[in-house]
Amino acid sequence: MTDMEFTGSTLTAAGPAVPPLLELSGLRTEFATRDGLVRAVDGVDLRIPPGSTVCLVGESGCGKSVTARSILGLVDPPGHVSGGHIWWQPPGGGERVDLAAYGRTDPRFRRIRGQQISMIFQEPLAALSPMYTVGDQLGEMLRLHRGLTKAEARDEAIALLKRVHIPRPEQRVDEYSFQLSGGMCQRVMIAMALSCSPDLLIADEPTTALDVTIQARILDLIAELQADTGMSVLFITHDLGVVAEIADEVAVMYLGRVVEHGSTEQIFTDPRHPYTHRLLRSVPRLGSGRQRVLPTVRGQVPHGARRPSGCAFHPRCDHAIAGVCDTVDPAALDGGDGHEVACVLYDDALRPDGRTLPLTVVEPEPVAEPVAAAVTGDRPPLLEVRDLRMHFPIRHGLFGRTTGQVHAVDGVSLAVRPGETLGLVGESGCGKTTLGRCIVRAETPTSGQIQYRAGDGDPVDVTRLTGGALRRYQRDVRTVFQDPFSSLNPRMTLRQIIGDPLVTHGIARGSELTDRVAEMLRKVGLSPDYLDRYPHAFSGGQRQRVNIARALILGPRLVVADEAVSALDVSVRAQILNLLRELQDEFQLTYVFISHDLSVVEALCDRVAVMYLGKIVELADTATLFTAPKHPYTEALLSAVPVPEPGRRTRRTRLSDDLPDPVNPPAGCWFHTRCPHAVAGLCDQPGRPPVLDTVAAGHDVACLRHAELDLTGVRTEM
Amino acid sequence: MLGFVARRLGLMVPTLFAISLVSFAIIQLPPGDYATTLVSQLEDSGQTVDTAQLEAIRERYGLDQPIVVQYWTWISNIVLHGDFGQSFQWNQPVADLLSSRLPLTIVLTLSTVLFTWIVAFPIGLYSAVRQYSWGDYVATTVGFLGLAIPNFLLALGLMYIALTVFDADVGGLFSAEYEEAPWSLARFADLLGHLWIPVIVLGTAGTAGLIRILRANLLDELHKPYVVAARSRGLSETRILFKYPLRVAVSPFLSTIGWVLPLLVSGEIVVSQVLSLPTTGPLLLRALRSQDMYLAGAIILLVSVLTVVGTLLSDILLARMDPRVRLGIR
Incomplete structure (x- = not known):
């Protein structure tokens, strides 16, 4: 563990004078399909400063993953990078190299992949081969890139697994991917990605397939490793809650282009592009209560081969100006504060008279609905x-x-x-x-x-x-x-x-x-x-x-x-x-x-039942459960949900480990092995499992300590 | 792994018992028995057989016993003494008859499997990695031809070519002078000289099938996320191909060991007749026609046992190759 050396970038603060680690300029990636040429990435400009986390967000089909894969030359035929530059600053100074000029099987790529830039994927289980042990696949990289012997590689693999907090790494190293849970597999992928101390980690929806509790732990792990090594992270996600939790900078993608780019603060407090506005508003926010009608982005992302003329977003945009937005392809404009947006409304030369900024949201505020009569149970x-x-x-x-x-x-x-x-x-x-x-x-x-x-x-x-x-x-x-x-x-x-x-x-x-x-x-x-x-x-x-x-x-x-x-x-x-x-x-x-x-x-x-290992541990009406949970498991679940507000980035209750083996559940309260409030001698006593008790009208809880615990839910005032 | 092998061996016992029952039932299926066949043969040649004589024959061969007793005598002799009984027709012990033919059948089978693998593996690999290339189209066309042409036709064609182009004597597995000779290097060389035609004939369809299977399996695997992930870790293309997708895609090759044997016995009979091969196929056909029950039963039993053993071998290999099989994950 101690012999780990992460040599990552020494730069911690990204000042304007620091050259970016990675710079995409005018990147284009195309797929020849039966429906015609699809420009999945259509002129993306993006800079990743050393040591920072940049999030790429947008709906599916906007080209986020293809952008990420283009960087490492991982786009499978019939797709290929057809234009633009991918400027990569190799570690320890030296000339910038243009990765876009390398073919996908170029041997020069192999020195960069896994060593300087590494990547983790959405489906951790599918990204590991089931035919080899975890240790074999980890060790392969160490032997290839760091020249370790087989025995050294095994020891190092165990150390790496320990570093990503996998319990019993000496055993896990000889197990296969299908013997591990999804969260464990993602930890293994992260261990692999970090094994050669890369300067950039590309994470392509790494937590989308995981439970919220596991997601929270994986995000913590990435943040912790980033703090240790100083690497940069390019994080791709469609979950704005995750973005608020981890990002330094945010790039919003729509149909193969970056339409807005700014600091996390700027994007969440002062969103400019109408698409960003709608994305932010369509996220159901924890703590906003039951809502009558959820705001949405109208329509859907068009097929890549049928890109609308002008601004690609105009058919779905509430602020579109006829005759302008459907003809003018907006360029990215810098507001002077590093906050860039590609929308004609921000272009003084093009904006028609009478339109004022900032954009005003025409939607009614979401109304919390009173509890329906049906729920009162008569x-x-x-x-x-x-x-x-x-x-x-x-x-x-x-x-x-x-x-x-x-x-x-x-x-x-x-x-x-x-x-x-x-x-x-x-x-x-x-x-x-x-x-x-x-x-x-x-x-x-x-x-x-x-x-x-x-x-x-x-x-x-x-x-x-x-x-x-x-x-x-x-x-x-x-x-x-x-x-x-x-x-x-x-x-x-x-x-x-x-x-x-x-x-x-x-x-x-x-x-x-x-x-x-x-x-x-x-x-x-x-x-x-x-x-x-x-x-x-x-x-x-x-x-x-x-x-x-x-x-x-x-x-x-x-x-x-x-x-x-x-x-x-x-x-x-x-x-x-x-x-x-x-x-x-x-x-x-x-x-x-x-x-x-x-x-x-x-x-x-209207009402929510929380289940744990086949039992209901808490049952209450939604408002009560979310604001005043009585079971520690409910509290932990609530606290694991990322909130789309950068200001509320706090480290909260985290559940340890994965679910216990349901064949041999723990004695006593089944949750005690992961419960932050468990008391030895009470919660782990066999023969005294908690039963579902009614603590208030319509509120049932199965916890031995529910009377003495003061748990926090999510606040409702927004 | 040991537990897996033990479990598979344990499962073989009831399977083998069932096979012996079925083999015995099959040889009892046609109406009449060896005695009636013998009688009709004698009558054809103008002799008459009286009932007493017939009963004497039945008694001598144990044909008058109840079926269960006949089965017990048969199977217990095989298991306990390795005695497969007496062939009525050849008037020789069945074991002696088979000892000359069974090894040749096994040699032919193994050669065919090897041929199939050696040819199918590189072609299938190439077809998948260079999908829709010229080579792929050629391999596909040849493969479909191989699948479509009946084996006996292929055999006749090859014999014709061998005879006219190479001026070779192509019938059987040996030239006349080595037919009865003891084993020597020269006899072995002679065997090899004859073996290639039946191997090609018998292996073509299997090869074509395997090429298609390997190509399809590999194409499925080549774009799996774990391959992309391996590439993202900086492995070379060759290493990625051979270590990751190929390992998953070769499973059908191992399965061939299990199914190629029965295929050869059934498909080979016609080919063996055409090529006059001294293998068990034609022997079985004759034994069945003359109701030489001990011979027929022995061949069916042995071939079935070999099939079961082949399946066991391929399962063990598969379990060694694929941890998901070994660890019983569905």
Whole structure:
């Protein structure tokens, strides 16, 4: 550990006189596709000063990742860097080199990749080969770039794993990527990236695929290593919360160009480009309460081959000036304070009279909504889950003996009231998806009851339904899935996909089916002209609308939405959330909304249940849960969410380690191993696990110390 | 790893038992038995056989026993004494008959597998790395031709070429003077001189299939994130290719060991007839036609056992190559 030498740049403050470490000028990267030439990167100018963190933000399809990959020559054919310069200042002085002039297999690139510039990726599990141990892949780099022997490389690999805070590194070094969690894999990637003390780390959405708790720890780790080594970081993300947390400078990208560039302070307090304005406003902010309508960026990023003329953003811009914005391609203008923006509104020569700056936001302030009548609970619940358990056996050996049980759902009781939106939150592996699958009876629970009240009749136990009764239930209770790309059959048209439930339930066919599907498409905001198109023709947001249409075509009463917006961009996410809200009002729907994203849950849900290792640890109405949580786990989850306000960058509660093994849960309170408030001799006593106690009307908590703890939530005043 | 091998070996026991049952059932399937075949043969040559004689024959060969007893006698002799019984037709112990032919079948099989690998590996690799190049198109065309041409046709064509162009005697695996000779270097050279035609004939379809499989697998792997990540770490292109995607893509090569053996036995019969190869295929065909049950049963059993062993070998190799298989991750 002590023999680590990070020789990174000695410069810590980026003054104007310091030459940038990396300078992109007029960078262009093109892809020849069947739809025509796509300029994924279309003249990007960007400077990365030594020792600083620059964040590249924008919706998907704006060319952020391609920009990052172009720097290291990692764009696969048919893409290639077709113009501009990538000026790289090698460490220890010397002439600047233009990486854009190197071919992608140029041997000169190999001395830079991994040694001077290294990169980490979005899917840490996929970025590691499953065929070699973690230590092998780490050691390979050390032997190649630092000339270590096999034994030295192994010791160094262990030291590196320790440095990125991987517990038991001596064991982990011999494990394979698929034996590690996503967070662990990302730590390994970071260890690899740092192994040769690079001057620049390019991080391409490194935390997008991870839980918020893990994300917070990874961000901390990057910041800590940066402070130690003085390296620069180019951080690509679509999450403005993350940006506010870590960035020194921010570059906003739209359709292959940087449209605004400034310090984090400038971007968040004085955003100039209308696109930046809209991006900032479409982020659901933790602590803003339940909102009636979320602001969105209108429309979506156009396909790269159909770049609008003039300013590419003008078709979606609220401030666009006809005759100017659709013809003039705006150049980047420096406001004199290093804050650059590419928008004609800031160009005194082009701005028409009468337009004043700064831009005024025409949108109404988000209104916090009063708790709906349904939530007060004077009507009998629509669905009541009682002591539900779902155990999956683990089989081993020659005869498949059951050697253990995964307690995916372990004694959950909760009621879903008619007309409400109930949120289910927790880290991956906490059992929230399994609970959802039990509710829709995609799984048959091991034990427990799910009482469903159909119409005015007596409740029936869903867990015992079979045959026709089960099919009738499944007409009433539908699912919206997470992944808009894999949940639609690519060989079926929208008519077939959305109409399929009508056919299988024998409700409609022929022209009646077509009419109903067309009507449903209109309801979810898609044109009925799309009836005979296939899913590949649609964007992620549109596909999720198709998913919603399929769920609603049978006129259900309850919809279980499992991470329904997690795979979507912020702006599209807000559109889909608004749609879900409208449809709820129109069809008197009840939602069970499963998500790991607390800001989304806060914006949409009436009540929230927090799950940990198959149990509910806290259940309360949204406002109470977010402002006055009673369970340390809830507090930790809330504190892990990055807030899109640079001023609130504080180090807060961090959860240690990953989730414990659900096959052998810890004794006593299952959370005590990670709980900052755990008391030895109380929380870890076997035989005394906490049970869900009602601490106030409608507020249940399972914590032994809830009465004495004073926990902090998120503030609501903004 | 040891646990994996032990588990696979344990699973082989019931599999082998099932195979022996099925082999025995298959040879019992046709109506009648060896006695009836013998009778009809004798009658064809003008002799008459009376019932008493027939019963005597049945009794001598144990054909009058219940099926279960026949099975038990058969399998226990094999397992305990290595005695596969007597071939009715050849009037020789089955073990002696096979000892000359089975090794040649195995040699032919292994040579074919090796040929398939040596040819398919570089071509498949090239086809994937240089996708849509001229070489790729040529390999694809030749591959599809190889898949499409029936083996016996290929055999006839090659024999014709060998005869007219090289003026070689191409039937069988040996020239006449080495047919019965003891093993020597010269006999081995003679074997090699004859082996290439059946190897090409039998290996072409498999080679073409493997080229396509390797190309497709490699193309899937070449753009995986871990390859990009390896490139971002500054590894050379050759190292990346051979260390990362190729290792995943070669699994089908290992699987060939398992499936090439039954393919050769079934597909090889016709080819062996055409090329008059002294392998087990034609022997099996004749034994089945004359209801020489001990011979037929022995061949079916041995070939099945070899297939199971081949599958075991390929599974073990696969587990050594791929930690996901070894560690039982789905």
